[in-house]
Amino acid sequence: MNTHQVYTKWLGNMTFEATNPGGIIKMDSDTEFGGNNDCLRPKSMMLASLAGCTGIDIASLVEKMRAEIDTFTIDVEGDLTEEHPKFYHTVRVNYNFFGTDLDEAKLHKIVYLSVDKYCGVMEMFRQFAKVEVNINYSKS
Incomplete structure (x- = not known):
């Protein structure tokens, strides 16, 4: 069995950072939902x-x-x-x-x-x- 894993950290507000073997991505929500509207959804x-x-x-x-x-x-x-x-x-x-x-x-x-x-x-x-x-x- 091949297992993938992503480590995700809360950066505050509605922003998260996810790390996987290929790199790091940031996620956020729209300002309508309390986010900064500056990262991927x-x-x-x-x-x-x-x-x-x-x-x-x-x-x-x-x-x-x-x-x-x-x-x-x-x-x-x-x-x-x-x-x-x-x-x-x-x-x-x-x-x-x-x-x-x-x-x-x-x-x-x-x-x-x-x-x-x-x-x-x-x-x-x-x-x-x-x-x-x-x-x-x-x-x-």
Whole structure:
């Protein structure tokens, strides 16, 4: 079994600092909830984790499958429930590929290898949210 651990320290007010083997991040809340509005939000970090997980898969697969792209971006949006505890009930993951000679079929395969097989964060999200995937191609 592989165990991950994060050490989190309260810095006062609504600010926390979390340390993991890869670095340190700070979290805060909106001023509306007593925070300083100057750090990452915990729920938004979940969306960023999803983008990072699938992004790492995509970068690796683009290289392995020799897909020709200039770059790509991933936009993730999440819709929260109205009632507490608020959680994401629907998440949209938008993959945007840019390049002069994009092989759309290959890129589609790459995305769905991440979505269906490799991205553990995607699988975690599927346990509590509907996940919608969109792929956009921009030829330059």
